[in-house]
Amino acid sequence: MVKRFNENPILTPKGISPSQPGLVVECVMNPGAFRFEGKTWLLLRVAERPVQKEGRISFPILREDGSMNILEFEKSDPLLNLSDPRMVGYNGDTYLSTISHLRLVCSEDGVHFTEPADFPTKIIGQGPLEAFGIEDCRVSLLEGVYHLTYTQVSSNGVGVGLIRTSDWRKLSREGMIFPPHNKDCTLFEEKIGGEYYCLHRPSGIELGGNFIWISSSKDLLHWGRHRCILRTREGHWDSARVGAGAAPIKTPEGWLEIYHGADHDHRYCLGAILLDLEDPSKVLARSDQPIFEPIADYERTGFFGNVVFTNGQVVDGDQITVYYGASDEVICGATLSIREILKNILPGTNRH
Numbered sequence: 001m002v003k004r005f006n007e008n009p010i011l012t013p014k015g016i017s018p019s020q021p022g023l024v025v026e027c028v029m030n031p032g033a034f035r036f037e038g039k040t041w042l043l044l045r046v047a048e049r050p051v052q053k054e055g056r057i058s059f060p061i062l063r064e065d066g067s068m069n070i071l072e073f074e075k076s077d078p079l080l081n082l083s084d085p086r087m088v089g090y091n092g093d094t095y096l097s098t099i100s101h102l103r104l105v106c107s108e109d110g111v112h113f114t115e116p117a118d119f120p121t122k123i124i125g126q127g128p129l130e131a132f133g134i135e136d137c138r139v140s141l142l143e144g145v146y147h148l149t150y151t152q153v154s155s156n157g158v159g160v161g162l163i164r165t166s167d168w169r170k171l172s173r174e175g176m177i178f179p180p181h182n183k184d185c186t187l188f189e190e191k192i193g194g195e196y197y198c199l200h201r202p203s204g205i206e207l208g209g210n211f212i213w214i215s216s217s218k219d220l221l222h223w224g225r226h227r228c229i230l231r232t233r234e235g236h237w238d239s240a241r242v243g244a245g246a247a248p249i250k251t252p253e254g255w256l257e258i259y260h261g262a263d264h265d266h267r268y269c270l271g272a273i274l275l276d277l278e279d280p281s282k283v284l285a286r287s288d289q290p291i292f293e294p295i296a297d298y299e300r301t302g303f304f305g306n307v308v309f310t311n312g313q314v315v316d317g318d319q320i321t322v323y324y325g326a327s328d329e330v331i332c333g334a335t336l337s338i339r340e341i342l343k344n345i346l347p348g349t350n351r352h
Contacts, residue, residue, distance in 0.1 A: 001291055001292075001336060001337065001340050001341065001344065002291070002292050002334050002335075002336055003334060003335045003336075004296065004332065004333070004334045005111060005332060005333040005334060007111050007112075007333075008296070008298060008326075008332040008333065008334075009298050009326060009330035009331060009332045010111055010112070010113065010331055010332060010333055011028050011031075011042075011044065011105070011113060011330065011331035012028065012329075012330045012331075013025040013026060013027060013028055013329070013330075015028075016028050016044070016046055016103065018048055019046070019048060019101055019122055019124065020068070022050055022051070023048040023049065023050060023051075023060070024048060024049060024050070024051050025046055025047070025048050026047050026048060026049055026098050026303065026329075027045075027046075027047040027098065027303050027328055027329045027330075028044050028045070028046055028047070028103075028325075028329075028330065028331055029044070029045050029047070029309070029325030029326075029328055029329065029330070029331060030044075030045045030135070030136045030309055030310075030311055030312075030324075030325040030331075031043055031044045031045065031137075031311070031312045031323050031325075031331055032102075032137040032138050032139035032148065032150075032246070032311060032312045033139065033246065033312030033313055033314050033321075033323045034139040034141065034146060034312075034314070035314055036106075036146075036168065039106045039107060039108060040106065040107045040108075040109075040110040040314060040321075041104065041105070041106045041107075041168075042104075042105050042106075042107075042113060042312060042323055042331070043102050043103070043104055043123075043137045043139060043148070043312075044102065044103045044104075044105060044331065045100050045101075045102060045103075045135050045136055045137070045325075046100060046101055046102070046103045047098035047099070047100045047133075048060070048098055048099055048100075048101075049097060049098045049099065050070055053072075055074065055075055055076070056072055056073065056074055056075060057072070057073055057075055057080070057082065057088060057097075058070055058071065058072035058073075059071055059088055059095060059096065059097050059098065059099070060099045061095065061099065061131050061132055062099070062124075062125050062126075062130065062131045062132075062133070063131075064127065064128055064131075066124070066126060068099075071095065073088075073090060077090075079091040082097075085097060085303060085304060086098075086304060086328070093155075095132065096132050096133065096153065098133075099125075099132060099133040100133040100134060100135045100153075101122060101123060101124045101125060101133060101134060102122070102123040102134060102137050102150065103115070103121055103122055103123075104116065104119060104120075104121040104122075104123075104168065105121070110314070110321060110333070111333065119168055119169060120168075120169065123163070123171070125152070125153075126173070128154055128156070129152045129154050129156060129159065129161075129176055130152045130153065130154060130161070131153075131154040131155065132153035132154050132155070133153050134150050134151065134152055134153070134161065135150065135151040135153060136150060136151050136183070136184075136311050137149070137150035137151075137311070138150070138185065138186040138187070138244075138245075138246055138247065138311045138312070139246075139312070140186065140187035140188070140189050140247045141189055142187065142189055142190070142196070142220075144166060145164055145165070145166050146164065146165050146166065146168070147162065147163075147164055147187055147220065148162065148163040148164070148165070149161070149162055149177075149185040149186060149187060149198070150163070151183045152176055156180060157179075157180025157181050158180050158181050158182065158183055159176045159178055159179050159180045159181075159182055159183075160176065160177050160178035160182050160183060160185040160200060161173070161174075161175065161176055161177065162174040162175070162177045162220070162221070174221060177220075177221055177223065178200055178202070178223065181202065181203040182200055182201060182202045182203070183200075183201055183243070184199070184200060184201035184212075184243030184244045184260075184311075185198055185199065185200040185201070185244070186198060186199050186200075186244045186245065186246060186247050186248070186311070187220070187247060188247060188248055188255070188280065189247050189248075189250075190250070192216075192277075192278065192280060193278065195216040195217065195218060196216065196217045196218070196219075196220050197214060197215070197216050197217075197280055198214070198215055198216075198217070198223065199212055199213070199214055199229075199244035199248070199257065200212075200213055200214075200215060200244070201213065201241075201242075201243045201244065209231065209232055209241070210232065210240065210241030210242060210243065211228050211230060211231045211232065211242060212228070212229055212230035212242050212243060212244055212259065213226055213227060213228050213229065214226075214227050214229050214280060214281050215227075227281045229275075229281055229282075229283055230242055230259070230273060230283060230286070232261070236261075236263075236288075237261055237263055237267070237269050237271075237289070237290050237293075238261025238262065238263070238269070238271060239261075239263045239264055240261075240262045240263055240264045240266070241261065241262045242259055242260070242261045242262075242271075243259060243260050243261075244257060244259050244311075245257065245258040245259055245260060245270070245310045245311050245313070246258070246310065246311055246312050246313040248275065248280070249315055249320070249338065250277070251274075251338060251342065253274060253284075253342055253346070254274040254275050254276055254277050254284050254285075255274065255275040255276075255277060255280050256272060256273075256274055256275075256338060256341065256342065257272065257273050257274075257275060258270055258271070258272050258291070258310060258313070258320070258322065258336075258341075259271055259272070259273060260308075260309050260310065261290070265306075266304070266306070266307075267294065267306040267307075268294065268306065268307040268308055268309050269290035269292060269293045269294065269308060270290060270291055270292035270293075270308055270310060270322075270324075271286070271287040271289075271290055271291055272286070272287045272291055272341050272344070272345050273285065273286045273287070273345075274286075274342070274345060274346070285345040285346050286345060287341075287344060287345045288345075291336065291341060291344060292308055292322075292324075292334070292336070293308065294306045294307055294308045294326070294327070296326070296332075298326050298327065298330055298332065299326040299327055299332075300327065301327060302326065302327025302328060302329035302330065303327060303328045303329040304327060304328035304329070305327045306327070307325065307326065307327050307328055308324050308325075308326060309324055309325045309328075310322050310323065310324040310325070312324075315338075318337050318338050318339050319335050319336070319337060319338075320335065320336045320337075320338060320341075321333060321334075321335050322334050322335070322336060
């Protein structure tokens, strides 16, 4: 069902310059994807940190004025917890081991990408709610305007921000539209019954879990009618968490959404669900097995191995070109068939 690009990985940390002197790009991953001016564009997540010194760990956070503050600790410090390469724990506080921003690249063929010379290419975190960076942007085109839903990270928690643009030269920052803890927010690209809809992922701490919810809005800023539509399944490939990918795809059978799921060993795969066209809170079908698993070497080993994760795609007729992060380190591409996905999920039981 999946045809990976022969050129994979198509973007690596070595091919992306750091945002400022003194930093090193550790990972490029999880791009939003869209078409604009006849080209394919990606909005990459670029994760950086300072050049590391022997026996020490250092990482950046943003001050309120936008300048960067470098924190540094001895690795031998007993108050330090480095058990997860994505995190730094110190004396009960949690930080990210890297700081991420969004980087714009474009391509004539959808495979070979470069930074455009005539567009601003960096979107950097701003303000106290983005002090630990911004991540994993989804791009939805609504009524001629590109809407960017992305993850805002700070010591206050993880929430969803919204940026809008029509020309990719001027950005309108609309602030946080879903407070912590929430992420994996993607917008449907047309109104349904006169309202906007989105999928998002609040997270329960003791009750609930990492489930996909749906909400509606009149203005894309204020959201209500929240309903949980997809839960994790114990014993399955998506037993620990599920989250939405890119914008749902409208088909005659329903809204097709490619989502990610992870098990308790943090192995990330992709699956698919089909939502009712008129009431997208109704799940009509769900893939029992993954439609895309981390089996290539570049998907199994890296900064955080055994991961395929997508929040960006472009659609041409029956073909979905999925741009995805592999092992939280590099960016790859693959094509899938809408027809084949529907054939895979519709005959099975509609467990959700």
